[in-house]
Amino acid sequence: MPKMKIRIHENISKELEGVTIGDQVWASVDSSSSATWEEAKAIADKVDGWRLPTKEELLHLINSREFAWIADGHDRWLNGRRYASYWSSTPYVGMNKPMAYGMTISTTNKHVHAFPASDTLRVRLIKE
Numbered sequence: 472m473p474k475m476k477i478r479i480h481e482n483i484s485k486e487l488e489g490v491t492i493g494d495q496v497w498a499s500v501d502s503s504s505s506a507t508w509e510e511a512k513a514i515a516d517k518v519d520g521w522r523l524p525t526k527e528e529l530l531h532l533i534n535s536r537e538f539a540w541i542a543d544g545h546d547r548w549l550n551g552r553r554y555a556s557y558w559s560s561t562p563y564v565g566m567n568k569p570m571a572y573g574m575t576i577s578t579t580n581k582h583v584h585a586f587p588a589s590d591t592l593r594v595r596l597i598k599e
Contacts, residue, residue, distance in 0.1 A: 489598055493535040495528060496598035501557065505591035508571045511558040514594050521596035526561035526572040526583060528597060533574060533581040553577060556592040 489496035498521060506514060515523045524532070554577035563570035563585035573586045586592060 492532060495524075495532065497524075497532070498596040498598075501555070502594040505593055506558070507591055508558055508569070508586075508588035511592070511594045512560065515560070515596055518596060520599050522599055523558055523560035523594070524597040526559045529557070529559050529572070529574040529583045533576070533583065556586070557595045558586075558592045559583070562588075 488499040490499045491497075502511075502514065511523060515521065554575060556573050556575045559572045559574065561572045563572055566585070569588035570585045571588050572583055573590075573592050574581070574583050
């Protein structure tokens with residue numbers, strides 16, 4: 472799979488390669504810093520062929536057999552951190568403030584839930 476450059480912030484860019492998990496191709500790296508939901512959507516819009524995953528795609532990911540290696544001590548997604556949270560493209564409806572779904576993973580847990588859109592989470596893109 473060809474590498475694609477992603478510009479995370481003004482002076483930070485990374486090469487994107489895909490990692491296949493089940494029937495989905497995920498970016499092999501995440502953003503090196505956190506972003507609000509609006510910033511995450513803007514980052515994704517700048518990368519041809521990649522996008523933010525939907526809530527359903529995050530649920531599919533964390534329930535897939537191939538993703539189980541996180542519990543086995545592999546930390547490709549945690550990169551040495553104790554936990555990581557990632558944005559989806561799916562808005563959460565029902566609160567009086569803007570919210571969106573995201574995923575939190577750790578070495579012992581993984582789940583998808585709603586976050587305030589002003590929170591800062593990491594960005595991990597999925598291939599279109």
